[in-house]
Amino acid sequence: MGLPLVVGVDGSEPSLRAVDWAADEAALRAVALKVVYASLWERYEGSALASDVGKPSEEVRADDIVGAAARRALRRRPGLKVSADVLPEEPEYALVREGRNASALVLGTRGRSGLVEMLLGSVSLTVAAHADCPVIVLRGSHDNRVGAESRGRVVLGVGETGKDSAATGFAFQEARLRAAPLDAVRAWRCPAHESVDHPLLAGEPARLHEEHAAEALEEALKDAPTDVELHRRTVEGPARRVLLDASRDAGLLVVGARRNPGHLGLQLGRVAHGVLHHAACPVAIVPEQA
Template identity: 65%
Template sequence: MELPLVVGVDGSEPSLRAVDWATDEAALHGVPLRLVYASLWERYEGAALAEGLDRSPEQVMADNVVEAAAQRAHRRAPEVKVTTDVLPDDAVSVLLNEALTAAALVVGSRGRSGLAELLLGSVSLKVAGRAACPVIVLRGDQDNQARAGTHRRVVLGVGEGSHGTAAARFAFEEAEVRKAALDALRAWRCPAYESTDAPLLEGEPARLHEQRAAEILESALSEAAAEHPTVELRRRTAEGSVRRVLLDASDDADLLVVGVRRHHHGLAGLQLGRVAHTLLHHSACPVAVVPQRG
């Protein structure tokens, strides 16, 4: 059974953009599209009311939202198989449960309230930080960059200890299906305590850190590169903070891919680091957060 691409919808403009983007992706990958709406109306108003003759306003709204989203997806790509569901739970719980049987989750950057950065933290950040599958958060809504194939360029941020990462494989797969180039970036910085004013030693610490970055990059990419020999791979090391290097790279990319490691801390699940958190708030293109184990 093919795993679907799952989209959380709530009727907001960002969620409709997520439907558009995910529909294009489902068509590109040849996978089903699943649209889900989280609704607590049945839990709060009771099963008896749910079984009555009259439907609550919340149920009517939920049904209308998913139906409108499904029609939108069908108009955009009639060949994509679309299913919908209204599920009785909060948005984060619904999406985390859907992630267990999804190829990936797609979410907008905010919900109906329009508080862009605050609601990113309330739903999208929580889902991206804990989901069992890749989560793609759409960014760049003002200039409509959240469209597949605009630049034909996928960017992968290679972190520490990323040997054989799920993120690298995901990035190669996305670049291959898009027929896009893959820019793999590894940022490095020379610690201040290693700097020196001695002319004969000037530049030596920096050279060693740059060399180390190149070695990490090569090791992280070798396995996935061998599995996808047709992908145009461009390896690059850059001096500077990871956040700044990747944000700059997102300006003309179709997708920015980063990996995050799973930490077992009770119910907290997968936690985002500062880099992923910054990218989800400020990237100019959609960001794919890919969970890694180990």
């Protein structure tokens, strides 16, 4: 059995949907599922609030949350190996650390009122930007089922990382697990001074840029496995818009994010940041070493 799949919970509806999704994903991967709740309850509750049970009230609540989430996962997948842990620290740091010994991290979106599917919480964003393993953020209205019969195709955003891209390998693995087709998409654009809308420049410059995109796509997929149904597409337009359009009828969108050792800021890139906030399906951010 490989490394466990880790799902972060906080008692919210999005995190409970993430538990369902993670249980299905762990079953597909034949790995254990670890349910994690992280909160600095000690800082705010303190030992003075300890009751007869010997725990601050927030710790009792945390135990209830992870216990309920673990039972939910087992009801969904009775044969799954499930563990649960409560970590008294900032969720961002705890989850990034858990990701060092995980096959992937699964997180829900957080938002308010009717914006819940449009806003991405700071925890999910920070973890996606710093984790050492793939981070899957549950977006869209169909994010509680991972089965191939209801999940649709896997979409891979192909960037400049070439055929050894970790994101490409991850996308093939996910498509294979689901027995779903993989749609590999490469966006391309003409520079502003070579606009395809200009009547005198719409021919040769556009063709050259599209050919370059097709060549880059072929290079990235050079070692594609033969047991996955693969579709290649080059699309003119900003990569963010192209991938958001592709996410509308997809089961999973996979994009890479370069990691630069020593860099303290968010390590996502504009495209990954954009799809995390606005995609219509779950998004997998896969770290790529610079």
